Amino acid sequence: MLDVTYSPPKPKVIAGARQDWELVIGMEIHAQVASNAKLFSGASTQFGAEPNSNVAFVDAAMPGMLPVINEFCVELAVRTGLGLKAAINLRSAFDRKNYFYPDLPQGYQISQLYHPIVGEGEVLVELAPGVARLVRIERIHLEQDAGKSIHDMDPTQSFVDFNRTGVALMEIVSRPDIRSAEEATAYVTKLRQILRYLGTCDGNMQNGNLRADVNVSVCPPGQYEKFQATQDFSHLGTRCEIKNMNSMRFMTQAIDYEARRQIAILEDGGTITQETRLYDPDKGETRSMRSKEEAHDYRYFPDPDLLPLEIEQAWVDDIRASMPELPDAKKARFMSGFGLTDYDANVLTADLESAGFFEAVAQGRDGKQAANWVINELFGRLNKEGLTIADTPLSAAQLGGVLDLIAAGTISGKMAKDLFDILWTEGGDPAEVAAARGMQQVTDTGAIEAALDALIAANPDQVAKAQQNAKLAGWFTGQVLKATGGKANPAVVNAMVAAKLGL
Amino acid sequence: MPIDTDTARKVAKLARIRVEETDLAALAQDLSGIIGFMEQLNEVDVTGVEPMTSVTPMRLARRNDVVTDGNIQAAVLANAPDAREGFFAVPKVVE
Numbered sequence: 001m002l003d004v005t006y007s008p009p010k011p012k013v014i015a016g017a018r019q020d021w022e023l024v025i026g027m028e029i030h031a032q033v034a035s036n037a038k039l040f041s042g043a044s045t046q047f048g049a050e051p052n053s054n055v056a057f058v059d060a061a062m063p064g065m066l067p068v069i070n071e072f073c074v075e076l077a078v079r080t081g082l083g084l085k086a087a088i089n090l091r092s093a094f095d096r097k098n099y100f101y102p103d104l105p106q107g108y109q110i111s112q113l114y115h116p117i118v119g120e121g122e123v124l125v126e127l128a129p130g131v132a133r134l135v136r137i138e139r140i141h142l143e144q145d146a147g148k149s150i151h152d153m154d155p156t157q158s159f160v161d162f163n164r165t166g167v168a169l170m171e172i173v174s175r176p177d178i179r180s181a182e183e184a185t186a187y188v189t190k191l192r193q194i195l196r197y198l199g200t201c202d203g204n205m206q207n208g209n210l211r212a213d214v215n216v217s218v219c220p221p222g223q224y225e226k227f228q229a230t231q232d233f234s235h236l237g238t239r240c241e242i243k244n245m246n247s248m249r250f251m252t253q254a255i256d257y258e259a260r261r262q263i264a265i266l267e268d269g270g271t272i273t274q275e276t277r278l279y280d281p282d283k284g285e286t287r288s289m290r291s292k293e294e295a296h297d298y299r300y301f302p303d304p305d306l307l308p309l310e311i312e313q314a315w316v317d318d319i320r321a322s323m324p325e326l327p328d329a330k331k332a333r334f335m336s337g338f339g340l341t342d343y344d345a346n347v348l349t350a351d352l353e354s355a356g357f358f359e360a361v362a363q364g365r366d367g368k369q370a371a372n373w374v375i376n377e378l379f380g381r382l383n384k385e386g387l388t389i390a391d392t393p394l395s396a397a398q399l400g401g402v403l404d405l406i407a408a409g410t411i412s413g414k415m416a417k418d419l420f421d422i423l424w425t426e427g428g429d430p431a432e433v434a435a436a437r438g439m440q441q442v443t444d445t446g447a448i449e450a451a452l453d454a455l456i457a458a459n460p461d462q463v464a465k466a467q468q469n470a471k472l473a474g475w476f477t478g479q480v481l482k483a484t485g486g487k488a489n490p491a492v493v494n495a496m497v498a499a500k501l502g503l
Numbered sequence: 504m505p506i507d508t509d510t511a512r513k514v515a516k517l518a519r520i521r522v523e524e525t526d527l528a529a530l531a532q533d534l535s536g537i538i539g540f541m542e543q544l545n546e547v548d549v550t551g552v553e554p555m556t557s558v559t560p561m562r563l564a565r566r567n568d569v570v571t572d573g574n575i576q577a578a579v580l581a582n583a584p585d586a587r588e589g590f591f592a593v594p595k596v597v598e
Binding site for chain 2: 051053058068069070071098151155161297299302
């Protein structure tokens with residue numbers, strides 16, 4: 001794994017009117033399982049379908065319909081658990097979480113309260129080179145998503161779409177190990193990166209495929225250390241849960257607002273009520289969701305329609321054997337194998353496509369040079385044109401070909417950039433395009449020598465000056481480059497000028 | 504565990520079943536009777552007995568990740584008291 005050792009960041013300290021405070025944050029991430037069909041029915045999970053078209057009678061909770069579990073969803077939950085270095089429970093079970101809401105036709109959500117499929121794991125959240133927070137995962141359970149209500153299509157009615165109802169979610173529950181809004185978004189980013197590497201969730205927050213419930217509390221400095229030593233929550237403040245965050249920016253705003261709100265109450269001598277709150281991005285504030293409070297008595301009980309989920313160790317081992325290389329390992333390999341900096345390795349491992357592209361370019365070539373070209377030229381150009389790595393018109397083989405021409409001394413760095421431009425817009429084989437366009441450094445010392453000899457003969461004054469002051473020899477180099485149309489290799493010319501003038 | 508009228512009122516509310524105030528006492532008594540009957544099970548000594556979920560040893564049935572259902576919008580909406588433009592229409596619920 002990583003050779004680097006990490007030290008934890010200092011917790012964020014918020015100055016109140018009377019005293020200092022610290023933040024304590026735990027998160028529940030709802031990640032939509034990347035399956036074709038739903039968790040307990042054969043209906044599609046496709047986003048953006050006609051309302052109520054991706055609905056089976058099971059999802060609509062028609063009487064007598066029975067759930068049958070989608071084994072692939074179980075596999076992806078196990079894969080996710082393994083990716084978070086978590087314990088896999090060979091026996092888990094489903095429970096009913098009972099509440100009434102128009103988007104929940106069953107009147108209960110099938111979830112895993114008592115026996116989740118995945119137990120304790122961890123996520124390393126890097127915040128700066130050498131600084132990382134290790135966030136402990138408490139559990140991951142499988143559960144059904146609810147439907148979607150639309151409130152603005154009619155003045156008196158809400159419109160309900162069950163397409164999402166019954167889609168498989170993994171609820172990934174962290175311990176309260178996160179200490180600032182910055183750490184919270186870094187945690188979500190890292191978790192999303194791991195899920196995408198694993199291929200278990202597409203991580204699309206805009207479509208709601210990754211959403212976070214954020215539990216926020218504040219406490220005086222020193223209290224959190226007491227909690228960590230004992231795991232006794234009474235050392236911490238009362239928490240409030242901000243529901244359904246699906247934007248990093250709003251998450252930051254909501255956490256900071258909620259911390260200030262709680263501190264103001266506590267410094268006024270008040271107490272925090274444990275409750276569910278909703279962030280209103282228009283007003284920039286959180287407010288209580290009273291409807292959820294009433295429903296908090298969920299009366300969980302084992303789902304009598306579903307036997308316990310028993311999986312075999314051999315199956316788990318098979319899944320483990322097919323695990324891809326994960327971000328931390330890939331980053332470490334890029335740093336040690338290709339000699340990349342921490343920063344470059346982070347950029348290049350941010351997603352699998354970038355990492356794969358870089359690796360194809362770097363294989364058998366100078367890793368650092370490959371990283372520079374991929375990050376500065378390729379990513380720079382993609383950004384400028386609003387494209388992603390998936391849309392790149394320039395292939396890894398083409399960029400590799402450009403680097404080979406530089407390495408062979410055939411073209412200069414300046415020519416390489418021009419060649420990059422031509423390949424980007426017109427395509428083609430790098431060596432062929434360079435040859436066709438006459439992009440070739442003159443490395444033929446005979447041609448350079450002839451040009452230089454002519455210059456020396458014609459400019460005795462310059463020769464005398466350069467021999468007195470070696471810095472002025474650059475004039476000859478410049479003139480030779482000019483005479484050869486920029487095709488001479490500057491290093492070769494410099495060396496020859498120095499030799500001829502006896503410098 | 505006897506059920507009092509307050510618990511009966513709460514259970515009815517959570518289940519969205521309207522029960523008249525005058526009926527609560529009788530309902531509480533019925534519920535207490537049912538729970539009392541189930542409490543008899545606590546008299547059985549189950550020390551060392553594995554909890555069981557089925558009388559025959561069965562494995563939870565699984566399905567493959569294949570779309571085999573859906574595209575039955577009309578049938579799904581057929582019994583809805585109100586449906587418009589493919590949606591169920593319900594009295595407005597706003598957070």
